[in-house]
Every structure is written in C-alpha cells, then in structure tokens.
Amino acid sequence: MIDRRSFIIGMLGAAALPLSRARAAPRIGVVVDGVCGDARRYADACGLARAARRDAGALEIELVALDGLPCVGLGRDSQYFVLARLAAEHGYRAVYEGVHLYTDGVLDHRLRAARTALPRMISALREAGPDWPLVLAAAAPRLASTHALASAAHCRVALAAPPDSAGRLVSWCLARR
Amino acid sequence: MKPRRDSVPTARIAAPSLAAALADWRSALGPQWVLSGQAPGLAPYHDEFAPGPEALRAPVAALQPANLKQLRRALHIARRHGVPLWPLATGRNLGYGGAGARQAGMVMLDLKRMNRIVEINEKLAYAVVEPGVSYLDLQRELARRNSRLVAAPPAAGWGSVLGNLLERGHGHTARAEQFDNLCGLQLLLGNGTLIDTGFSAPDHGKVARLLPWAHGPWVDGLFTQSNFAVVTRLGLWLGPAPEVVRPYRVTVAVEDDLHALVEALRPLLLAGVIAPGGSIVSLLGDAALVTTRHRLKAGDQPLSREACARLARDLNLGAWNYHGAFSGAAAVVAGDARVLRAALETVPGAALEFEDRAGDTPGFALRARLARGVADTEAHAVLDWVGAGAHLDLDTSLPLRGDAALKAFQAQRDQCEAHGLDYVAEFQLGARDLKHRHRLLFERGDARAGRRARELYQALLAGAAQRGEGVLRSHLEFMDEVAAHYAWNDQAWLRTCEALKDALDPAGLLAPGKSGVWPGRAGRKRD
Numbered sequence: 001m002i003d004r005r006s007f008i009i010g011m012l013g014a015a016a017l018p019l020s021r022a023r024a025a026p027r028i029g030v031v032v033d034g035v036c037g038d039a040r041r042y043a044d045a046c047g048l049a050r051a052a053r054r055d056a057g058a059l060e061i062e063l064v065a066l067d068g069l070p071c072v073g074l075g076r077d078s079q080y081f082v083l084a085r086l087a088a089e090h091g092y093r094a095v096y097e098g099v100h101l102y103t104d105g106v107l108d109h110r111l112r113a114a115r116t117a118l119p120r121m122i123s124a125l126r127e128a129g130p131d132w133p134l135v136l137a138a139a140a141p142r143l144a145s146t147h148a149l150a151s152a153a154h155c156r157v158a159l160a161a162p163p164d165s166a167g168r169l170v171s172w173c174l175a176r177r
Numbered sequence: 178m179k180p181r182r183d184s185v186p187t188a189r190i191a192a193p194s195l196a197a198a199l200a201d202w203r204s205a206l207g208p209q210w211v212l213s214g215q216a217p218g219l220a221p222y223h224d225e226f227a228p229g230p231e232a233l234r235a236p237v238a239a240l241q242p243a244n245l246k247q248l249r250r251a252l253h254i255a256r257r258h259g260v261p262l263w264p265l266a267t268g269r270n271l272g273y274g275g276a277g278a279r280q281a282g283m284v285m286l287d288l289k290r291m292n293r294i295v296e297i298n299e300k301l302a303y304a305v306v307e308p309g310v311s312y313l314d315l316q317r318e319l320a321r322r323n324s325r326l327v328a329a330p331p332a333a334g335w336g337s338v339l340g341n342l343l344e345r346g347h348g349h350t351a352r353a354e355q356f357d358n359l360c361g362l363q364l365l366l367g368n369g370t371l372i373d374t375g376f377s378a379p380d381h382g383k384v385a386r387l388l389p390w391a392h393g394p395w396v397d398g399l400f401t402q403s404n405f406a407v408v409t410r411l412g413l414w415l416g417p418a419p420e421v422v423r424p425y426r427v428t429v430a431v432e433d434d435l436h437a438l439v440e441a442l443r444p445l446l447l448a449g450v451i452a453p454g455g456s457i458v459s460l461l462g463d464a465a466l467v468t469t470r471h472r473l474k475a476g477d478q479p480l481s482r483e484a485c486a487r488l489a490r491d492l493n494l495g496a497w498n499y500h501g502a503f504s505g506a507a508a509v510v511a512g513d514a515r516v517l518r519a520a521l522e523t524v525p526g527a528a529l530e531f532e533d534r535a536g537d538t539p540g541f542a543l544r545a546r547l548a549r550g551v552a553d554t555e556a557h558a559v560l561d562w563v564g565a566g567a568h569l570d571l572d573t574s575l576p577l578r579g580d581a582a583l584k585a586f587q588a589q590r591d592q593c594e595a596h597g598l599d600y601v602a603e604f605q606l607g608a609r610d611l612k613h614r615h616r617l618l619f620e621r622g623d624a625r626a627g628r629r630a631r632e633l634y635q636a637l638l639a640g641a642a643q644r645g646e647g648v649l650r651s652h653l654e655f656m657d658e659v660a661a662h663y664a665w666n667d668q669a670w671l672r673t674c675e676a677l678k679d680a681l682d683p684a685g686l687l688a689p690g691k692s693g694v695w696p697g698r699a700g701r702k703r704d
Contacts, residue, residue, distance in 0.1 A: 035467075078560040085269075086335065088221070089289075102471075167471030168564050 008032045008040075012072070012140055013047020026070070028144050031083060033075030037164040038100075038133050042074040042171075045137035070144035070175040072096075074136060080170045087174045096143040096173035100132070102161035107132070110154040113173075114146035118153040126155050130162070136171050143173040188237075188282040188689070190260055195237065195284075198258035202240055205250040210290075213238035221268070222285045224277030224653065226567035228619070228627035228634075234277050236263070239285040245365075245409055251286065252365060252407070252686070261686050262286040264407050266308040266340030269333070272570030272616065273344070274653030279690035286407065294318050295410060296386075302326055302415045303360055303386045308339045308408065312552035326415040327550030329353055329454075332543075334552025339411045343401045344650060347605055347612065349547035351504050352416050353454025354607065360386045362397055363410035367682025374400075377412055386412040402650070403674075404688035405681040416550075419504035423514065424545035426535050428495025430526045435497050435586055436579035437524040439604075439611070442499070443577050446606060450516050454548070455501030456614075457582075458603040460489050463498050463540035465562035465601055465618070466555070479599045493538050495528075500540065501606075502548030559601065562618050563626075569617040569634050572650040573641045574610045585613050588640050596633040612649060638662070660693020 012028040032043040043049075071087065073080070084094060096113040109125050109132070111118055117139070124135040161167060202211045212218045214237075223233045240262070242248040255262050264286040268276025278285065292309030297318065304315065304326075312334035319326055329348025331341055342355045352358055361377030375391045376384045389397060400406055429438055438457065445451045461480070473484060480488070489496060503510040503517075514529075521527040535541050543555045560566030575581045582604055590600040598617060605612040617633055619626035634655060641648060642662045651659045663670045674694045678685070685696025 076558070076561045077565045078557040081560065081565075082335065082554045082557050085221075165472070166561065167469050168561075 008034045008043045008048050010046075010048040026141050026144060028140055029069050029071040030140075031071060031073040031075070031079075033073075033079055033166070033169075035164075036076070036166045036169065037162050038166075038169060039074045041131075042133035042137050045134045046072075046140065068176050070095075070173060072136075072140045072143065072171070072173045074133060074169055074171045076166050077168065077170050080172055084172070084174065091176045092174040093177060094149055094172055095146045095175045095177070096171075097149060098136070098171040100169045100171065102159070102165055102167055105158060105160050107157045107159040107161075108154065109157070110152070112149045112152045113143060114148055115151040117143055117146050118151055122153045122155050126157060129157065129159055132157070132159075140173065144175055146173075146175075147177060188261060188278075188280040190237070190282060190284075194258045194260055198254055198260045198284075199238060201254040201258070202238075202251060205254060206240060206242055206247050210241040210243070211238065212241075222265075222276050222287070224275045226271050226275060226569065226621065227277065228567075228569060228631040228654065229624055234279070234281040234283070236278060236281070236283045236285045239287050241287045241290050243290045245291070245371075248286075248288070248291070248365060248407065248409060249369070249371070252367075253369060255284070255686050256367075256369065256684055259684065259686075260284055261689050263688050264288060264308075266337035266343075267311060267335075269311075269336035270340060270344060271333075272568045272652065273650060277653055279653055279656065279688070288407075288409075291409065297322065297324065297326070297415075298386070299324055299326065301387060302417060303412055304328075304415055305361075305386065305410060305412045306338050307410055308337055310338050311335055312338055312341075316550075316552045325417050327418050328413070328415055328552070329355065329358065329550060330547065330552040331355075332547065332556035333554055335554050338413065339408060342411060342413060343408055345401055347454075347614075349454050349456075349544065350416065350502075350550050351419070351452040351454060352414070353452065353605075356398070356401065358414045359397055359401075360389050360412040360414055362400055362408050362412075364400055364406040365409055366406045367684060367687045371409075386414075399677065402692050404691035404694055405677060407687060418550065419506075421507045421510045422502050422504045422545075422549045423510050423531060424500070424502040424541070424548050425514070425517075425529060425531050426538070426541055426544075427499040427501075427517075427521060427524075428528050428530070429497050429524060430489070430495055432496045432586070433583060434525055434527070435604075436583040438497060438499060438527065439577065439579040439582045441520045441524050441527075442606065443579075445517060445520055446577065446608065450513050451501055451606075452504070453607050454605075455499060456544070456603040456605045457497050457499045458540060459586075459600060460485055460494055460496050460498070461562070461599050461601045462559070462603050462616070463494050463538075464488055464492055465559040466543065467492065467539040467558070469561050470563055470599075477597070479594050479597060493535075494540075498540065500544035500548075502545070504548070559616065559618065562599070562601070563620050565621045566618050567621040567627075568619070569630050569652050569654075570650070571615045571617070571634060571637055571641075571652070572648070573613045573615075573646040574607070574649050575613060575644075575646045577607065577609050577611050582611055582613075585641075585644065585646065588644065589613070589615060589637060592633060592636050592640060596629050596636065598629060598633055613646070656690065656693045 030046045033039040098111040101108045128135045222236045222239050227233045242251050263278035263283045288308035291307040293307045295305040297304045312330040329350040329352045331346045346355045361375040363373050503513045593600040602615040617630045619630040648659045679697045
C-alpha cells in the first residue's frame with residue numbers, strides 16, 4: 001500500500017552509469033517519489049540508495065540548492081506538476097517528459113523529448129519489461145543535454161502492474177536553457 | 178434579476194489602444210518584462226485547471242513590474258490608453274481559477290517580481306510582505322533568522338501570502354482565519370491614488386501594524402476578494418511557535434455520525450478548548466492523498482459505498498477524520514486533551530488518537546506539519562486520485578451545527594453521485610460556522626470530465642442557496658452566478674459594490690468582473 005508522501009532527493013551517482021561514462025558523469029539532481037516501487041527502483045538505479053528522504057515542502061528548497069543543474073525524476077503526476085512550476089520560476093523548463101500507465105496487463109509508455117533521444121529509449125523500453133525504470137535512469141545524462149520537447153513516441157509492453165504501483169507515473173528532465 | 182454576463186467573455190480592447198499601451202509599457206518596464214503575442218512566457222497565464230478548453234481565456238499580454246514605481250507607471254499607462262488589467266500575486270489559487278482572468282484577451286498584471294519581505298518584527302510578531310512572497314519564501318526567511326515566529330500557511334504553501342489573505346483563505350494553526358491576521362494594506366487605487374490603511378502609513382510609524390484599524394472607517398475588508406485597488410503591500414500578524422503542538426485526529430466510522438461529532442465539538446470551540454483551524458475530512462479527502470481510483474479499479478463511476486468501506490478499513494481511516502492540534506503550554510495541552518476525550522464520549526465509535534498511534538495514517542503527517550505552521554505542497558497529492566488531476570473548489574459557510582453539516586454532506590454527496598464524481602471534501606471548523614470546502618476532482622484535459630465538473634459545480638451552488646448556506650469563495654467561472662445569489666433588496670449589495678467600484682476605479686481598469694463586480698463602463702445591465 002502506498003503510504004504518506006515523501007521524496008528521495010540526491011545527485012545522480014556515477015555508480016548508475018557504465019564505467020566508460022562514469023568518469024565524465026554530469027552533475028544531475030534526482031527527485032523521486034519515495035513510496036512507489038517502480039520509482040524506488042529508479043532511485044536505486046540512479047545511485048540514491050542512501051539519499052535523503054524529504055517531505056513535499058522541501059522541494060523548492062532542494063531546487064534552489066541545485067543551482068542550475070539539470071534535474072530528472074520519476075513519480076506521480078502531482079509531484080511533477082508542482083515541481084515543474086516551481087522549477088520554471090528558477091529558469092528551468094522541461095526537455096523530456098514521459099507518462100507510464102499500467103492498464104489491464106499493459107504498460108503504455110508515452111514520451112516527449114528531442115527527436116534524437118527517443119528511438120533508443122523506446123527500443124530499450126520495449127525490451128526492458130519490469131526493468132523499465134532502469135532504462136530511464138540510464139538515459140538521464142543524455143536527456144539532460146537535450147534542448148526541447150520537439151518530438152513524441154510511444155510503445156506498449158505486456159506487463160502487469162506491481163502490487164505497490166501508483167498505476168500512472170510520470171518521468172521528466174528539467175534543465176535551464 | 179440577473180447580473181450582466183458576457184455571452185463570449187472576451188475583453189474588448191481596441192487594437193490601436195493596446196498597441197500604443199504595449200509600446201509605452203515596454204519603455205517603462207523594459208521590453209523583457211512585457212509579454213505579448215506568441216511570447217512563450219505568456220503560456221502560464223491561464224487557468225491550468227480550466228474545466229474545458231473554452232474556459233482557458235488566454236490573455237493578450239502580461240506585465241511584470243518589479244516595484245511600486247514601475248507598477249504606478251504601468252497603471253498610469255493603462256489609464257491613459259483605457260486598457261484594463263487583471264492583477265495576479267502568484268497565480269497559484271488553482272482551484273479558483275489560478276493564473277487566469279474572468280475574460281479572454283485581458284492584460285495580466287503579474288506582481289510576482291514584487292517579492293520583498295519588507296519587514297519581520299520579532300518582538301511584536303508581524304511581517305510586511307509584497308505580493309510575490311510565498312509561504313515557502315516567508316518560512317525560509319524566518320528560518321534564516323532563527324525566528325521563533327510562524328505563519329499560518331494554507332494547505333498548499335507555495336502560493337502568495339498576500340494573495341491568500343486577500344482571498345480570505347484558511348490556515349491550520351491556532352491563527353487559522355487569515356483575515357484576522359491582516360494588519361494594514363498599501364493600496365494603489367484604479368484612479369492612481371496610493372494609500373496605506375490603518376496605522377500603516379509612515380506618519381504613524383510607531384504603531385504601524387500593531388492594530389488593524391485606526392481613526393474613522395476601517396476599510397481593509399473592502400479590498401479583499403475585490404477589484405477596487407491593487408494591493409501592493411500587506412501586514413500580517415504572525416504567532417510565536419507554541420511550546421507544544423500536539424496534533425491529533427478523531428475518527429468516526431459511520432457517515433451519519435458527523436452530526437454527533439459536530440455537536441460534541443461546538444461547545445469546545447465556543448469555550449476555546451479547541452481552536453478553529455481543524456478540519457473534519459471526508460474519507461476520500463484523506464484517502465486520495467495516498468491512493469488512486471486507478472489502483473482501486475473504480476472505473477468511470479463514483480466509488481461505491483462498499484468500496485469506500487473497504488478502503489476505510491485498509492487505510493485505517495474513518496468515514497470522517499477530524500484533524501486538529503492542541504497548542505500552547507504543555508500543562509494546558511494535557512488538560513485540553515482530557516476535556517476533548519470526555520466530550521467525545523457522546524459520539525458513537527469516536528476514536529481520539531495522537532501522533533504515536535496515528536502518525537502514519539493518510540493525511541496525519543500533512544495536517545501535523547500545517548498545524549505547526551510548516552508550509553508544504555503535499556496537499557496536491559489529491560490530484561493523483563483521478564490521474565493527471567485538476568480541481569474546482571467551492572467553499573460554503575453553514576452553521577456550526579450537526580444537523581446543518583449532515584444535511585449539507587448528504588445533499589452534496591448525492592449530487593456528486595448523480596453527476597458521476599466522488600465526494601472529496603472537508604468541513605473546516607470556524608469559531609461559529611463550518612466551511613464546507615468541496616473539491617471537485619477531474620482529469621486535466623478531459624473535456625467530458627471537465628463538463629461534468631462544471632455542471633456539478635452549478636448544481637452544488639443552487640443546492641447551497643436553497644439550504645440557505647453562503648458561498649465564501651468561488652472559481653472565476655462562476656462568480657456572476659454566486660453574486661446573483663446575494664440578491665436581497667433588489668441586489669442592494671451588488672449595486673453598492675458597483676458604486677464603490679466606479680468611485681475608486683472610475684475607468685474600470687482593475688480586474689473587471691472579479692467577484693461578480695463589473696465596472697460601469699463595461700455596459701452593466703440587468704434583465
């Protein structure tokens with residue numbers, strides 16, 4: 001059962017990246033819904049296993065602390081709704097948005113990002129099955145260097161929702177441009 | 178009699194006047210602070226929770242003055258060219274219209290850049306803020322100063338302090354009634370006059386902000402939920418952080434026991450044992466913070482009574498969940514808790530629990546933070562109940578009586594079921610009234626859901642009027658309908674407001690139609 005709202009907030013860990021890219025890992029903030037299994041897997045994949053848990057009120061303060069660094073995340077819609085608007089006041093805008101919806105044994109991924117970023121993500125999501133949060137985590141550095149929500153793509157994967165799923169999750173990348 | 182209502186709610190601004198005004202504003206404010214046409218920065222100026230695309234009401238421009246001097250120049254230009262303005266503090270009053278205006282084609286006057294905390298007086302416990310200061314900003318500044326003071330933030334603390342007080346919002350600490358915290362306004366009238374109310378003018382510096390009123394008429398109330406002036410600065414009383422804040426909740430398992438619960442609480446409120454600011458929250462009001470219709474496989478219909486009963490069991494919630502907090506000296510708090518427990522003996526099945534037992538139940542942690550004066554954004558989690566959610570809010574006032582509460586609940590729940598929406602609401606405890614805060618949740622961008630919510634809203638308005646309840650606050654879309662309900666004595670109230678509007682803002686420049694008050698020049702007519 002999903003319980004009270006909290007967030008796992010930290011920096012994308014180099015451990016989350018392949019060794020070849022880890023040395024040059026960009027500094028990217030990560031904000032994850034702390035109570036949903038898929039999002040926790042994403043947090044682990046981003047290397048946030050020991051990151052701080054915060055209540056919702058801390059979101060803006062954490063954003064200020066990012067001081068212009070890109071920010072990625074996975075969580076429920078309301079979390080992103082608030083975060084995106086707070087971020088806009090600090091000069092951020094969305095360069096990637098994804099909606100991930102479980103319905104009747106199917107997981108529907110709908111993504112918007114730069115045209116170049118999407119084909120590889122869609123292909124990986126098709127293959128990933130329940131590991132789809134790991135695909136998103138691995139794509140974070142690439143997304144953070146893109147510039148616009150210029151293109152859209154989607155795929156459907158046969159996959160039942162895990163017991164602690166929120167049903168509908170959104171993923172995002174916010175960056176100062 | 179009905180008030181005037183545009184069939185197409187669009188501001189009629191002559192193109193040459195607008196073009197000339199935009200040129201002058203660019204010169205006065207700097208071109209980057211005047212957005213118009215297809216400027217991407219104009220996108221946020223609409224009602225994000227509009228119940229349908231026709232309610233978006235896109236503006237033609239937005240002005241972003243940085244200070245009072247620029248604001249005065251902007252208003253002077255508007256007056257010269259006859260272009261009306263819609264002032265916004267931060268535009269986060271989302272359930273009531275957000276950053277939208279009554280009409281499309283409006284020029285938005287965005288005061289977000291006027292965001293100075295002008296003063297915090299630690300000894301006498303007050304602050305003076307500009308429109309762009311949010312509760313999160315104020316909280317951060319108080320923390321930076323190691324202040325012992327706290328504000329009374331509303332459930333969503335990212336909005337403007339000034340905006341919340343002017344809309345007569347509601348906090349959750351012992352100082353919950355925001356209007357009672359107001360201590361002096363600085364106002365820029367539509368005719369260009371700048372005034373400070375009460376003792377807040379510089380010539381009364383020694384007593385500024387210490388008393389809400391001064392000599393002669395006390396006018397501050399006229400400038401709340403109104404369109405007579407732009408409020409450029411506001412004083413608010415803060416409170417010292419209490420020695421102890423002990424949040425609690427009281428659950429009752431049966432919906433009809435709302436009656437007994439309210440009857441038990443009223444004497445305690447009148448005697449001051451419990452403070453206004455607590456809320457009796459419906460099952461779904463708390464459940465929606467932590468779960469979703471999708472998870473519950475609710476389909477397209479309101480959650481059934483059986484499903485609600487299961488949900489209450491699973492989440493350890495009552496049919497009603499009264500969230501309150503004792504605050505003050507430790508010895509007093511302990512005594513008050515005993516009095517509440519004794520009073521609840523008359524309420525069937527009522528369970529009083531504190532943080533040690535109920536701290537992890539839905540809604541408790543959020544309410545506990547609010548009771549301690551901590552600004553927060555967790556309340557938005559209810560949006561997930563319907564997916565990518567939006568809400569329309571309707572606030573009505575009814576007597577602090579069990580029979581009135583039960584009747585209002587039953588009527589509104591039945592109306593919700595008839596329109597295919599869930600009943601998600603709470604009764605906020607006032608000193609002598611209950612504020613029935615009804616949140617109509619629907620999916621953003623779903624035209625059918627938006628239409629259902631809009632129809633339900635109108636039905637709820639009509640029902641509340643029939644029961645003799647008063648509407649306290651309404652969404653932009655319905656302000657004329659609400660104003661029409663204040664019709665006694667040939668709409669004497671509305672006519673008086675219109676006379677004030679024409680006197681203080683003779684060109685009708687500021688927020689035309691706000692709260693149903695239109696300026697004379699808009700061609701006011703009744704049929």
